[in-house]
Amino acid sequence: MAEYKVNKTVKEINERIRKGKAVVVNAEEMVAIVRKEGKVKAAREIDVVTTGTFSPMCSSGLLFNIGQQPPVMKVSKLWLNNVPCYSGIAAVDAYLGATEPSEDDPLNKVHPGRFAYGGGHVMEDLLRGKAVHLRAEAYGTDCYPRKNLDKDVTLADLPNAVMLNPRNCYQNYNAAVNLTSRTIYTYMGPLKANSSNVNFATAGQLSPLFNDPFYRTIGMGTRIFLGGGIGYVIGEGTQHVQKPKRNERGLPENPSGTLMLKGDFKKMNPRYVRGQSLVGYGASLAVGVGIPIPILNEEMAWFTGVSDADITMPVKDYGYDYPNGIPRELTRASFEELRSGEVTVNGKKTSTVPVTSYSMSLEVADTLKEWIEKGEFLLTEKVEDIPSF
Known part of the structure; x- marks a missing residue:
């Protein structure tokens, strides 16, 4: 010592x-x-x-929960402003990676690999109080019957959000x-x-x-x-x-x-x-x-x-x-x-x-x-x- x-x-x-x-x-x-x-x-x-x-x-992201609304759902795929999030966690939990690109990024369509918008931008938008578009899909079960969800959300709408x-x-x-x-x-x-x-x-x-x-x-x-x-x-x-x-x-x-x-x-x-x-x-x-x-x-x-x-x-x-x-x-x-x-x-x-x-x-x-x-x-x-x- x-x-x-x-x-x-x-x-x-x-x-x-x-x-x-x-x-x-x-x-x-x-x-x-x-x-x-x-x-x-x-x-x-x-x-x-x-x-x-x-x-x-680059190795950053957002772990979040979108909450439930009747009828409830078990999300299998989820996007925020068309940026894919990983949903294989629980019913309405997901993880947004900072480097994940938007699927409809116009710059990427013209110049592959030159992304203008991605997960990091979604995170900043949420912090700035902006509404982002949430789209979710599910296969549906007896306990989670909903198969689709489409709405705008703000950070205040998310019950939990952890960097x-x-x-x-x-x-x-x-x-x-x-x-x-x-x-x-x-x-x-x-x-x-x-x-x-x-x-x-x-x-x-x-x-x-x-x-x-x-x-x-x-x-x-x-x-x-x-x-x-x-x-x-x-x-x-x-x-x-x-x-x-x-x-x-x-x-x-x-x-x-x-x-x-x-x-x-x-x-x-x-x-x-x-x-x-x-x-x-x-x-x-x-x-x-x-x-x-x-x-x-x-x-x-x-x-x-x-x-x-x-x-x-x-x-x-x-x-x-x-x-x-x-x-x-x-x-x-x-x-x-x-x-x-x-x-x-x-x-x-x-x-x-x-x-x-x-x-x-x-x-x-x-x-x-x-x-x-x-x-x-x-x-x-x-x-x-x-x-x-």
Whole structure:
């Protein structure tokens, strides 16, 4: 068991939050504090560091219930604004995936794969109070005789609506280039021919899992900012890499950890839940996620002092290598370099393009900071670890 010069508990920090005495800073501010004061003094002075990210998170969706009306039905197929939902759950429960495209998307009919509207847009429409068209079919049973349902609904009409995201908040990711002679369209955005742009994701020093790389404080039960409301971590996400290769600071060097998240969709804010159309790839959803990191000791102060210069990302070719499953790394670039607007790939100076909004990520972190300072948001202790070794 490590011995620390500073030892705090979540309970003690929450008591300071209740009394309005907690010292809360965002992850960007913590970088300068640790550099100036050192990790021990920073740990004594700071109680909570807030993180944030706002980025396309394709593995997101909405678990909802449409309620019953006489005669009752057991839904077998369901659409919202002609976007198919999965209905093999229970009588009137369904799941809407953020990347599911509308079946009658006019853009898709002209340019296959270039979806203009999908599940993420339906989610944003519902949050904005818009009516969406619900269409449902059933085969009919003795206890559930209705076979068709056709009506407009709003979010208020749905008895239950839960954002349930299988994989969010990637801990590091690839930066993407295209070495072929034609423009390609990917989930990382359009990549011009001959390595003319490098697209990159994550919020760098603001990103939640860079600030707690070994999940010391993040785990099942951690209360978070999700989509402008309150959500929870419910475990590791799909594609979670348990034992990534790490640098000397403990940061993973490749795409690694992920989180599974849930939250009350009805209490979210459409500013932080935005449907997106990624040209040539499909629909997605940009989600705002903020996670508070309690500074329990100097180790956590050190972790949350991570800067963009400390974080490096692999630059990979999405023209040939990625689609063919070749894990070749062309070079590495620090997040600081990527944010500068230009990096060198294969000896060529190449423009960089962020997929994640740093300004919105900072807004998420600052909003969460404000909630905590006002005593409106208390921290929770994890009830189960997320594997990292």
